[in-house]
Amino acid sequence: MNSRLELLPGGGRGGRRTLAETAAAELHQLILSGELPSGTPLRLVELANRLDMSQMPVREGLRRLEALGLVDIIPHRGAWVRELSLEDLHDTHETRLALESLAVRAAAEHFGEEDAEKARAALAELLQLSRVEDSVGARQAHADFHFSLYRAGGSQWLARAIEPVWQNSERYRFGSRQTAFQIERNRQEHQAILDACIARDADAAEQALRNHLAGAVQRITETMTSKQNSQREGTS
Numbered sequence: 001m002n003s004r005l006e007l008l009p010g011g012g013r014g015g016r017r018t019l020a021e022t023a024a025a026e027l028h029q030l031i032l033s034g035e036l037p038s039g040t041p042l043r044l045v046e047l048a049n050r051l052d053m054s055q056m057p058v059r060e061g062l063r064r065l066e067a068l069g070l071v072d073i074i075p076h077r078g079a080w081v082r083e084l085s086l087e088d089l090h091d092t093h094e095t096r097l098a099l100e101s102l103a104v105r106a107a108a109e110h111f112g113e114e115d116a117e118k119a120r121a122a123l124a125e126l127l128q129l130s131r132v133e134d135s136v137g138a139r140q141a142h143a144d145f146h147f148s149l150y151r152a153g154g155s156q157w158l159a160r161a162i163e164p165v166w167q168n169s170e171r172y173r174f175g176s177r178q179t180a181f182q183i184e185r186n187r188q189e190h191q192a193i194l195d196a197c198i199a200r201d202a203d204a205a206e207q208a209l210r211n212h213l214a215g216a217v218q219r220i221t222e223t224m225t226s227k228q229n230s231q232r233e234g235t236s
Contacts, residue, residue: 023061031070042079068167093217095165101206106153108205111197115152119194122148130183172220
């Protein structure tokens, strides 16, 4: 299984992507970066022109994003970027907690030196890319770190089950610029998870993961609530 969590890791032979895979990957990036905000109508003609391809691969690309939960498609009405909401955020968070707690416990029980090397490299890359504000690279490094842990547990199905909720949660995490304090706090939280896995302490690994996810969802909730309050005040 590919070690990197990418929307479409390999494509065809030689790593080549089909047009549909390319369309899905490019639309995926536009959604996660916020260039296609939540609620945006996804019109085939406009998207085909933007991506410089025909409508057929774009249509298939949208279906792939629908399977990941990033796009809503209603027959005969059209497609939209799925809305962001506090309800969806908390639903996503609870699902991640359930799945990733299992995955990190399994990882801690089987963790080896090769697993530790992969995780250390991904964490170092995440820190470096976050500091230079490479959001695309940092997003990938963040996924690489977590999934290097989860795959160490040996269950491919569990890692696959995590991916859709992970992809949805990333829409909430990377909406704003990180400060130096936030980058260091995230590094410490990730390091705590890694240290527990290296020590093969399943309880500590799960608790460190829970602390990390709880802190993230609390900060995102506060940001979203503040924005909603500001919008209400602006319309009152």
